[in-house]
Amino acid sequence: MTYSVKFLPYNVSVEVDDKESLIRAAMDAGVHINASCGGGGVCGKCRVLIEEGMVEGGISEHLSREDQEKGYRLACMSEIVSDLVVRIPVESEIETSRLNVHAGNRHTAKIMYSNIDELRKDGMFAPPVEKIYLELDSATVEDNQADVARIINYLRLKHDEHRLTMGLALIRKVSDILREGDFKVTVTIVRPVRKDGQNEIVNIEPFDTRDRNFAIAVDIGTTTVFGQVLDLQTGEVLAQQGEFNSQISYGEDVISRIIFAEKADGLDILHQRVIDTINKILGMIIKKAGIGKHEVTTITLAGNSTMTQLLLKINPSYIRRDPYVPASIMYPPFHASEIGIDLADHTIALIFPGVSSYVGGDIIAGIMASGIYRTDKLTLYMDIGTNAEIAIGHKEWMVCTAASAGPAFEGGGVKFGMRAIKGAIEDFSINPETYEPMIITVGNKKAKGICGSGLITLAAKLLETGVIDSRGRFNRTLGTPRIRQTDDIWEYVIVYKENTQIDRDIAITEPDLDNLIRAKGAMYGAVLTLLEEIGLTINDLERIILAGGFGSYVDLESAITIGLLPEIEPDKVTYLGNGSLLGCKINSLTNALRRDVAKVVNMMTNFELASTPSYMDHYMGALFMPHTNLDYFPKVKARLERLHK
């Protein structure tokens, strides 16, 4: 159910979901309300008047009984349960024309083959691991062919299955299983990537078990590991769970993990840690889904090249050393239990292939999930993080690269930076006349710090209101106490300590902005470099796909304003969410993806920025917000001129 909320005196409306908080609705509408605590009614500043309709909550000691009776509520504590007309008390004369209206609701990607019905319709719903039920003739003296031969011959004759093989471990069990099931059995077959490859029978169960056939998809992030259980009959996600990658105590980023892996036992330890994390998740999601371990036929895993090598216990040392060589980009299917994954012996593990040391299986999974390789449209695929991976192309060709952006997008190198967990400032607005802030935190808790997407919005809003210039320097002349110098460093105070969880003023500093600019410069510079290498320009891009946890939360307009993303129509930008997990999911449902992925990996040209001379120029040019060359950002340029006039 959705409601319409109209904000007066600006006469701006927004559609919101049932129970949405009123302050988030205001932020979405681009309406500024002074609100500097993050929610929970702490500061009491976000007073609004409900003129029509009703909200739940919003009552606070900060409001007098009289005000309450008039209809005043605290926006941060009010849940929307009807259409509303809300008046913002005018504390200063801001022209409505100066409001920044948001890009609108974030939309999720249209993902090819993301649901089973589409796959079924296209005849593509054929998982890499399938079950077939057989009613065999019992053995007699007249027909006493070997047990394995009986199965293979039947599959050949009745199911047109060829090039079948079976491993020793299963052959050991076949005779007893056949007799347990009175020669009625279900076989599990792993499909080959190449059409003329071998079909390996990996399991045989007595009787008909086709309706108990499940897959697991796992995204192994440097920070977080996500797993989900899929029903291979329906394509449904039955359970999912994310956990911190417990390698994290040996280093936050891939480089420090590699350095640790180079120590004695380091590789074994990191391998075991990620396996432990995966097993922990498996335990939870298998229980939640109500299935048995032995009913899982396949597990697809994707991670960056370092995560993949650590998962497989492959020395990642050469990844970090010039000339940055991964051990392999493709891996054969294997039995998950071989690397310690706590699944049945017959469960097959499929590893997403990568392209290079810094464009790994997680990116390829996302690219496959997004379907870029099937479209005509020139698409820019970006996974923004400490290491930003970028791919450009369409069904004819594809190029990729990775840029080291530094940790700013994940809250690192930022004085009050933090992950996007409860209390992190994730959205921000500023009164262009009083320079008072409005903040929204994850979970509506008192503020603790600033997460990556919050940082970008902060920078954009500060730039738009002239609080900072294009190089991230504060305007020292605005006369607000929030802009100040502490220990020789200029900063803007977002939340005063009494409204925080940390009992310190939360501020954004010039060094923070420097880090952010370098991070976004690295990314934008990489995009320009890639485009130049293939003889195209930024204007040729027809579509942008943003992947990754960060990509899912970043405010599009802010990202364009600071020059992180190329200027493009909002409706040409797609948020993919966790592309890596999505790719694993789709791979679990259709073997066609495995065939395609080999093609994609082979057609992908990888550029190492370190050995691409033009990169340094493009990087330097991008160290301004939005860019040295404002021709790349005509709309931002126009808006900034209008706002600053």
Add this chain to the structure above:
Amino acid sequence: MTYSVKFLPYNVSVEVDDKESLIRAAMDAGVHINASCGGGGVCGKCRVLIEEGMVEGGISEHLSREDQEKGYRLACMSEIVSDLVVRIPVESEIETSRLNVHAGNRHTAKIMYSNIDELRKDGMFAPPVEKIYLELDSATVEDNQADVARIINYLRLKHDEHRLTMGLALIRKVSDILREGDFKVTVTIVRPVRKDGQNEIVNIEPFDTRDRNFAIAVDIGTTTVFGQVLDLQTGEVLAQQGEFNSQISYGEDVISRIIFAEKADGLDILHQRVIDTINKILGMIIKKAGIGKHEVTTITLAGNSTMTQLLLKINPSYIRRDPYVPASIMYPPFHASEIGIDLADHTIALIFPGVSSYVGGDIIAGIMASGIYRTDKLTLYMDIGTNAEIAIGHKEWMVCTAASAGPAFEGGGVKFGMRAIKGAIEDFSINPETYEPMIITVGNKKAKGICGSGLITLAAKLLETGVIDSRGRFNRTLGTPRIRQTDDIWEYVIVYKENTQIDRDIAITEPDLDNLIRAKGAMYGAVLTLLEEIGLTINDLERIILAGGFGSYVDLESAITIGLLPEIEPDKVTYLGNGSLLGCKINSLTNALRRDVAKVVNMMTNFELASTPSYMDHYMGALFMPHTNLDYFPKVKARLERLHK
């Protein structure tokens, strides 16, 4: 060097090798010399006069100085070192016309592709596991493809190698090996059976190791395991060794092994025992050959279906139970170390496929080695033993069966039966007038017992001289003390106790002959049954191939005389020796055999005698020597009539 030896007064000559013993030369010439101790000058009866030429040895206390000076020697102690004319002292008037002349020297099989030069000439010398040397470009930032991809791409471009895969265990080592060898490495590739199958890279070594490439062939007999080391550059056998299968303490035959395997831990124990035996042999032959374990790229193993399943730790229970179903007839290649074979992790084990529970990989190996499947000639292939396996066919089709002959051929169920080890009576002649024996033992030692091939010759000679009738009953009226009744059982004393190692008279009894007749009846009956099932007769056979240790030693004419083998010209019979080991050897040298063997196994029709009604009639008809129907044996019939007239 060979010499000619002429025996007087019979005027019979024979060609013998240098240092052959004179008594064996006489036996080969069909000349009877009373000699009942087995050799070593014990009984002193084999006095002969050297009329021309010279021998070494032969002097004994049994000869007076005067006799020695005249030229008398003991035949059993004389080694032939020149052409000879030897006179046998006439102790009785035997007409030379009544002498049985042997079939002549035993000939070895002409084996297809038994040596590397023939294979090379035909372009077939391409082992299932090959080494290729690569000089790769070192990685640079401009060319930093993944290490595995670098190898695979190079093989694709420079060696036209396709469909390459590599397992996880090797991928883990690739990066370090590449750098250790400065990007000069030797890869080991396992070839597929199907031409369009996958080529698996199983090992990578720094630098050029092509000249260190060895294979191992292993025949796993129920009784004995043989192994040999092959140089894959030259095809030479570098070392070989046989050892008793140490499963033997859990039962002599396959049925008792299966029964043991059905007990708790029984399968594990038998599996471990045969692995221990194999590892013991490997230790010896690898040392003898002067190679390293890691230089062995492949090990090919063949055994009967029970031996194969015990080797692979597969419950053999259903093999012995109606309807006699083996778990599988084909097995995939795997890493030898997986089943505990003490070779490097990269060494690939190839298992010879079988056809049924009682026609196993050992027989198929022999059939492949013999090349039957390539010829036009209708061939009977027999592996004679406790379980006799029989195949008939040529390049167009093939049928097979197995007959349970009982242990008589291996010395079981025979009062003084023993294996063909030192002291076993292996050859026998009888004076047709005095009924005094001439025996030859393995190793020319004092007699201990009778081995299978000796038993057949004994029975044939006793039949020819009328000592027994066609049902194996002794003629009670011959007046020799050697034919006597002991404990109600009639027997013929071959060696009196003073000339034995066992201080007991060694005799052959009527129950012994009964067992022999049943054993040969089972085999011959099986041959007739197979022929009848395919609409042919015994006269259609154009060639016989005898395999197995027993087949290599049996005297052809004796075997025909008792009706064990069909009557056929001696030059149409080929002795293959250990066909199983030979098949493994050839399989190590050419991958073509693996492609062919799949075809052969698929074209082979197996008959279970238990479910073939005509078998019982054929068996009953064969319970006479040579047979109820003497038309099957026209020459034997004629000879017996002549001898008995």
